Amino acid sequence: MFKKPSSQIALEQNNEETEEEQMPVEQASSDKIETVVGPSVTVEGDFASEGDIVVKGTVSGNVKTSQLLTVEEGAKIFANVKAGSAIVAGAIKGNVKVAETLELTSSAQVGGDIDCKTLIVAGGALLRGKITMKGFDVDQFKPEKKISLGRPKTKKKASKTE
Amino acid sequence: MYVYLYDNFLRQKKFASTVKAMETRLTDYGIAGKIIRLQNFSDTKMIVDEELSKGATTIVVVGNDETIGHVLSRAATCDILFGFLPVGPGNDIAKVLGIPVGEDACDVLSRRRKLRLDAGWMNNRYFISRLHIPPSDIMIEYDEKFEVSSDKSKLELVVCNLQPFTWHRKNKKDWVVHPQDGKLEAFVLPIIKKGLFGRVKTEDPSVFPFEEMIVSSKKPFVVEADGKRSKETRVKIRLAKSRVEMVVGKDRRF
Numbered sequence: 142m143f144k145k146p147s148s149q150i151a152l153e154q155n156n157e158e159t160e161e162e163q164m165p166v167e168q169a170s171s172d173k174i175e176t177v178v179g180p181s182v183t184v185e186g187d188f189a190s191e192g193d194i195v196v197k198g199t200v201s202g203n204v205k206t207s208q209l210l211t212v213e214e215g216a217k218i219f220a221n222v223k224a225g226s227a228i229v230a231g232a233i234k235g236n237v238k239v240a241e242t243l244e245l246t247s248s249a250q251v252g253g254d255i256d257c258k259t260l261i262v263a264g265g266a267l268l269r270g271k272i273t274m275k276g277f278d279v280d281q282f283k284p285e286k287k288i289s290l291g292r293p294k295t296k297k298k299a300s301k302t303e
Numbered sequence: 304m305y306v307y308l309y310d311n312f313l314r315q316k317k318f319a320s321t322v323k324a325m326e327t328r329l330t331d332y333g334i335a336g337k338i339i340r341l342q343n344f345s346d347t348k349m350i351v352d353e354e355l356s357k358g359a360t361t362i363v364v365v366g367n368d369e370t371i372g373h374v375l376s377r378a379a380t381c382d383i384l385f386g387f388l389p390v391g392p393g394n395d396i397a398k399v400l401g402i403p404v405g406e407d408a409c410d411v412l413s414r415r416r417k418l419r420l421d422a423g424w425m426n427n428r429y430f431i432s433r434l435h436i437p438p439s440d441i442m443i444e445y446d447e448k449f450e451v452s453s454d455k456s457k458l459e460l461v462v463c464n465l466q467p468f469t470w471h472r473k474n475k476k477d478w479v480v481h482p483q484d485g486k487l488e489a490f491v492l493p494i495i496k497k498g499l500f501g502r503v504k505t506e507d508p509s510v511f512p513f514e515e516m517i518v519s520s521k522k523p524f525v526v527e528a529d530g531k532r533s534k535e536t537r538v539k540i541r542l543a544k545s546r547v548e549m550v551v552g553k554d555r556r557f
Binding site: 179180184188 | 450452506
C-alpha cells in the first residue's frame with residue numbers, strides 16, 4: 142500500500158508462534174521496545190522511556206530510563222542523564238547518574254558529574270567532573286593510634302611527684 | 304444474531320465461489336445471518352447502531368484490510384462484538400489477528416475467542432492497523448513532553464497499532480518491531496535525498512512508543528489511516544485502550 146524503495150511496511154512470518162500460543166495476552170505483549178533517536182533527529186524536552194533507549198542523534202533535555210541507555214558515537218546529549226545502566230560512545234554535557242554499570246568507550250566525552258556503581262573507562266575517553274561510586278567504605282576506616290617510642294607521659298608525672 | 308457486512312468488491316465473479324463456500328460453512332455452524340452489502344459511502348456506524356437496536360449480537364466484517372478499516376474507523380464506538388472474515392488480497396490485519404483468509408476463517412468465528420483490542424484515535428476517527436504520513440514538513444510533539452524534529456527538512460511518519468513494522472535494510476537483516484499492547488509505536492523516517500521518479504531515500508528510523516502525539520505543520524499534509532486518506536494541518540493521535548472487542552484466532556501475533 143505504501144510501497145517505497147526505502148521504507149516498506151510488511152509482516153514477518155513468525156515460525157516460532159507455537160510457544161506463544163499458550164501465553165496470555167498481557168505477558169506476550171509486555172515485550173520491551175527500544176526507543177531510538179535517529180542520527181539526524183533532534184529531541185527537545187524531557188525524554189523518558191520504560192524500555193531501552195538508543196541515542197544516535199541529539200537530545201536537548203533530560204534523559205531518563207530504568208533500563209539500558211546507549212549513546213552511540215556522534216550522538217550528543219545536553220542535559221542530565223539517569224539510567225539503569227549505560228554505554229556511552231558519544232558526548233554528554235550534564236550529570237550522569239547510573240544505577241548499575243556505566244561504560245565509557247574510547248570515543249566518549251562526558252562533561253559532568255558521574256554517579257554509578259561500576260565504572261568502565263576505555264583508553265581515550267574524555268572526562269571532566271566528579272565521580273561518585275556506591276559501595277565506597279574508606280570513610281568508615283579509623284586511623285590507628287599512634288605508637289610512641291618514649292615512656293608514657295603519665296608515668297613521667299608519677300615519677301616527678303615521688 | 305449475526306450480521307454480515309460484505310464489501311462491495313465481493314460482487315466480483317472471482318470471489319463468488321469463496322463467498323458461497325463461506326456461507327455454506329456458516330450455515331453448517333448455525334451462525335448464518337443477515338447480509339448487508341456496503342457501498343463506498345455507507346455510514347457504518349449508523350448501520351451497526353441500527354442492527355444493534357434490532358438485536359444483533361455480532362457484527363462480522365467480510366472483506367479485506369480496507370473493509371475492516373472502513374467499518375471500525377466509525378463503528379469502534381459501538382459496544383458490540385466484531386468478527387472478521389478475510390477474503391481476497393490485501394489482508395495483513397487478518398494475519399495479525401490470527402484469522403486465515405477464506406472459508407477457514409469461519410472456524411475461527413465459530414469458536415468466538417473474544418479479545419479487547421487497542422485502537423488508535425486520530426482527530427475524529429479510529430484506526431486499527433496503522434497510520435502513515437508521507438514525507439512532509441511536520442513537527443511532532445510526544446505526550447506533551449518532548450518535540451522531535453530533523454536536520455533534514457522532511458519527515459515520514461508511520462504509527463503502528465496492530466501491524467508490525469519491518470525495516471528493510473540493504474545487506475542487513477530486516478528489522479522487525481512487534482507492537483506492544485498499551486502503547487502506540489511511532490516510526491520517524493527523515494528523508495536523506497530524493498531520487499529519480501519520486502523515489503526517496505530515508506535514514507534509519509527513530510522509534511518512539513507513545514500514548515499521545517501531536518503532528519502539526521504550516522502546510523496541509525496527507526494522512527493515511529487504515530488506507531483512508533485525508534489532508535490535515537494538525538493531527539492528534541492517541542491510544543484508545545481496549546476499544547474494540549473482536550473475535551481472534553489462536554495464532555494471533557500479540
